[in-house]
Amino acid sequence: MIKAILxxxxxxxxxxxxxxxxxxxxxxxQIIRETFHLVSKRDDNVCNFLEGGSLIGGSDxxxxxxxxxxxxxxxxxxxxxxxxxxxxxxxxxxxxLDKCFENVCELxxxxxxxxxxxxxxxxxxxxxxxxxxxxxxxxxxxxxNRMEKSEGGLSAAPARAVSAVKNMNLPEIPRNINxxxxxxxxxxxxxx
Amino acid sequence: MSxxxxxxxxxxxxxxxxxxxxxxxxxxxxxxAIRAQFRQSDNGGxxxxxxxxxxxxxxxxxxxxxxxxxxxxxxxxxxxxKRVGYLGAMMLLDEKQDASLLITNSIKNDLSHSNQYVQSLxxxxxxxxxxxxxxxxxxxxxxxxxRASNSYxxxxxxxxxxxxxxKVHDLGEMFAPAARSLLSEKNHGVLHGAVVLxxxxxxxxxxxxxxxRKAVPDxxxxxxxxxxxxYSPEHDVAGISxxxxxxxxLRLLRILxxxxxxxxxxxxxxxxxxxxxxxxxxxxxxxVLYETVLTVLDIKSESGLRVLAVNILGRFLxxxxxxxxxxxxxxxxxxxxxxxxxxxxxxxxxxxxxxxQDASVKRRAxxxxxxxxxxxxxxxxxxxxxxxxSSCPLELRSQAASGxxxxxxxxxxxxxxxxxxxxxxxxxxxxxxxxxxxxxxxLTDISQQSLVQVACWCIxxxxxxxxxxxxxxxxxxxxxxxxxxxxxxxxxxxxxxSPATRGFALxxxxxxxxxxxxxxxxxxSIVSIYGSxxxxxxxxxxxxxxxxxxxxxxxxxxxxEYAGHCVLFRFRLSALLLCLFFxxxxxxxxxxxxxxxxxxxxxxxxxxxxxxxxxxxSTAGGxxxxxxxxLEPAPLTPGLTP
Numbered sequence: 044m045i046k047a048i049l050x051x052x053x054x055x056x057x058x059x060x061x062x063x064x065x066x067x068x069x070x071x072x073q074i075i076r077e078t079f080h081l082v083s084k085r086d087d088n089v090c091n092f093l094e095g096g097s098l099i100g101g102s103d104x105x106x107x108x109x110x111x112x113x114x115x116x117x118x119x120x121x122x123x124x125x126x127x128x129x130x131x132x133x134x135x136x137x138x139x140l141d142k143c144f145e146n147v148c149e150l151x152x153x154x155x156x157x158x159x160x161x162x163x164x165x166x167x168x169x170x171x172x173x174x175x176x177x178x179x180x181x182x183x184x185x186x187x188n189r190m191e192k193s194e195g196g197l198s199a200a201p202a203r204a205v206s207a208v209k210n211m212n213l214p215e216i217p218r219n220i221n222x223x224x225x226x227x228x229x230x231x232x233x234x235x
Numbered sequence: 236m237s238x239x240x241x242x243x244x245x246x247x248x249x250x251x252x253x254x255x256x257x258x259x260x261x262x263x264x265x266x267x268a269i270r271a272q273f274r275q276s277d278n279g280g281x282x283x284x285x286x287x288x289x290x291x292x293x294x295x296x297x298x299x300x301x302x303x304x305x306x307x308x309x310x311x312x313x314x315x316x317k318r319v320g321y322l323g324a325m326m327l328l329d330e331k332q333d334a335s336l337l338i339t340n341s342i343k344n345d346l347s348h349s350n351q352y353v354q355s356l357x358x359x360x361x362x363x364x365x366x367x368x369x370x371x372x373x374x375x376x377x378x379x380x381x382r383a384s385n386s387y388x389x390x391x392x393x394x395x396x397x398x399x400x401x402k403v404h405d406l407g408e409m410f411a412p413a414a415r416s417l418l419s420e421k422n423h424g425v426l427h428g429a430v431v432l433x434x435x436x437x438x439x440x441x442x443x444x445x446x447x448r449k450a451v452p453d454x455x456x457x458x459x460x461x462x463x464x465x466y467s468p469e470h471d472v473a474g475i476s477x478x479x480x481x482x483x484x485l486r487l488l489r490i491l492x493x494x495x496x497x498x499x500x501x502x503x504x505x506x507x508x509x510x511x512x513x514x515x516x517x518x519x520x521x522x523v524l525y526e527t528v529l530t531v532l533d534i535k536s537e538s539g540l541r542v543l544a545v546n547i548l549g550r551f552l553x554x555x556x557x558x559x560x561x562x563x564x565x566x567x568x569x570x571x572x573x574x575x576x577x578x579x580x581x582x583x584x585x586x587x588x589x590x591x592q593d594a595s596v597k598r599r600a601x602x603x604x605x606x607x608x609x610x611x612x613x614x615x616x617x618x619x620x621x622x623x624x625s626s627c628p629l630e631l632r633s634q635a636a637s638g639x640x641x642x643x644x645x646x647x648x649x650x651x652x653x654x655x656x657x658x659x660x661x662x663x664x665x666x667x668x669x670x671x672x673x674x675x676x677x678l679t680d681i682s683q684q685s686l687v688q689v690a691c692w693c694i695x696x697x698x699x700x701x702x703x704x705x706x707x708x709x710x711x712x713x714x715x716x717x718x719x720x721x722x723x724x725x726x727x728x729x730x731x732x733s734p735a736t737r738g739f740a741l742x743x744x745x746x747x748x749x750x751x752x753x754x755x756x757x758x759x760s761i762v763s764i765y766g767s768x769x770x771x772x773x774x775x776x777x778x779x780x781x782x783x784x785x786x787x788x789x790x791x792x793x794x795x796e797y798a799g800h801c802v803l804f805r806f807r808l809s810a811l812l813l814c815l816f817f818x819x820x821x822x823x824x825x826x827x828x829x830x831x832x833x834x835x836x837x838x839x840x841x842x843x844x845x846x847x848x849x850x851x852x853s854t855a856g857g858x859x860x861x862x863x864x865x866l867e868p869a870p871l872t873p874g875l876t877p
Contacts, residue, residue, distance in 0.1 A: 059293070090593055094598060126561075187318070
């Protein structure tokens with residue numbers, strides 16, 4: 044079981060935290076601090092598995108992490124998960140983020156924290172791996188985002204108007220309008 | 236993606252704060268605004284407010300006032316509000332909060348919603364924070380979804396069922412039939428969920444395990460399909476078809492084949508195929524190979540297959556990639572009990588890994604090395620381990636030290652006991668950890684004389700650390716004075732204890748008299764019993780200690796306060812008492828009698844200071860002891876008697 048998923052930057056600022064086991068708020072922050080402390084000490088060429096944190100329940104768990112540019116992706120798992128499998132899962136998650144955000148960077152995670160959560164929900168559910176196929180994940184996320192957009196309400200009206208015009212298919216407007224004897228040929232308008 | 240503008244504005248405002256104080260101010264203002272908005276019954280930006288609150292919560296600020304808002308949002312008909320409401324519920328609510336009960340009804344309704352994404356939200360939330368009551372209520376719904384829905388919902392329902400079974404064990408039987416039928420699905424996500432569910436059911440219930448053994452041929456078939464099939468772009472990860480599913484199935488096969496000949500036979504061919512055909516140049520291939528090896532070693536496999544598996548592990552050990560070496564050592568640790576000789580063959584490589592720079596690899600190598608210590612290789616192993624101890628990182632030191640003591644305790648001869656005691660005394664920061672570990676070792680087994688001697692010595696010397704209970708490196712456990720005295724008495728009375736060991740135990744009991752408060756009478760009685768013991772050495776000690784209790788109680792603290800590893804302590808003690816018995820030293824005794832206030836026990840502080848604490852040196856007692864030549868630490872001689 045995955046007990047927690049933490050993403051923080053090189054200075055320890057949390058970018059996404061998700062606990063699959065209940066911890067009180069101050070405990071959560073302490074875990075983040077301790078994890079950052081353990082992970083930031085590591086060189087880049089050592090292995091991606093860490094033991095030795097004491098806060099998250101007992102000796103059965105380890106930290107599996109990957110360092111991408113300015114971000115650490117840390118999964119706290121117990122012994123029922125395959126370590127190499129989780130390492131691959133982190134890779135799949137990051138590639139999915141890349142696909143959904145188009146060249147994802149730290150700012151994307153900062154400003155779209157809720158979206159990242161929704162993507163993560165399609166990958167890991169209740170501490171267990173749900174789906175590992177990138178295409179499937181991105182498809183489902185897209186559908187749900189469109190659903191949310193479609194019921195945007197008044198505040199989304201300008202955005203909907205713009206996208207409606209963008210989607211207007213002008214070449215399909217009939218070129219020949221028959222008004223009696225006169226055949227007026229309407230010139231084909233180029234889409235704007 | 237369409238951004239939530241109000242959320243982004245708030246994030247920008249927080250990030251522009253230059254100091255922690257400024258950031259706190261911004262967040263407090265925002266939270267006040269959010270709270271005010273929550274109190275208004277109807278406003279369009281509700282989802283944005285909750286999203287803002289969740290961001291603030293991630294940074295560590297209190298967000299509990301949003302709990303009721305989550306409940307309201309979940310009940311809303313709009314998808315955007317439900318989505319963020321459920322996310323809030325998963326982050327802010329847990330089964331201990333009362334508010335979590337309120338969402339049970341919403342979840343129930345949403346599980347039968349026409350929109351599958353609403354259903355999936357409900358399933359996700361139930362799987363994350365569903366309490367036992369909620370699970371019991373909603374289990375029939377989940378079972379229905381497992382059987383009749385699309386694959387998107389089925390895979391989520393399967394994992395939700397796993398959560399339910401973990402919370403309410405009895406419901407496992409309800410899901411077994413549905414889980415069995417899911418194995419015939421084609422969708423990999425659903426298969427994955429089904430395998431996880433079946434694994435959970437089999438781990439919890441033996442009868443279910445028996446029933447699912449019949450599914451082994453089906454599982455083997457699915458695996459074959461994955462391994463042999465041609466390139467499938469959907470599931471391909473670096474050339475391996477859905478490695479995650481392969482790993483899960485292998486794990487389930489391991490559970491089903493364990494201790495069962497028939498099931499193990501059915502999977503032999505498959506395992507051989509996977510072991511030989513999987514490409515091990517990439518991480519994904521190694522993940523599958525590793526799982527295969529663990530499975531082969533855990534079921535009743537043919538010997539040829541076992542040899543293949545251990546060889547694969549040996550290859551892993553020599554791999555350049557540290558990750559691979561690390562997991563190779565984990566798996567060797569698992570089999571060191573059963574296939575000890577096979578692992579011994581790799582002892583050289585493992586001991587080399589003790590010198591690796593990586594702390595994780597070092598830790599694994601340490602555990603494995605300690606497990607490999609045996610009568611034949613003890614000398615070389617001890618040498619390596621002691622070299623490691625002198626240079627290892629701090630966090631491993633206590634583990635290494637205790638491991639060395641315990642590994643050595645069974646196999647060494649008596650002359651190493653003083654060396655071990657010396658080692659312990661010098662490692663002052665380890666006293667607390669060491670005494671706890673040795674006490675626990677004493678409780679389980681008192682047959683190994685050297686270990687028992689060292690343990691008794693430690694308990695006598697650092698008994699106060701043991702009784703205080705707190706210790707950073709191990710889980711705290713309350714040890715009572717009675718328990719400790721029981722343990723020492725057991726050693727004293729056991730027929731397995733040698734006379735030397737009994738001597739250690741008796742002295743330790745006596746030392747404890749200055750370190751404990753309640754049971755001094757019990758110690759007195761123990762000591763007086765041995766005053767008539769057949770063993771002369773023991774009798775002499777007991778008589779001396781008795782005398783200390785009876786006539787010279789005030790001297791007791793001087794004698795037993797932190798004797799450390801001082802040599803000839805016993806001789807000095809006997810000499811001291813001898814002097815006291817002769818009338819010529821009566822005047823000295825008067826002097827002693829008059830300076831009682833200096834004979835308080837000094838505070839129990841750890842330390843390697845052997846000999847007396849400083850405050851007694853200035854008293855008349857100090858003069859007496861000067862007569863005896865003081866108690867500075869003498870160099871350790873082989874004839875150490877405690």
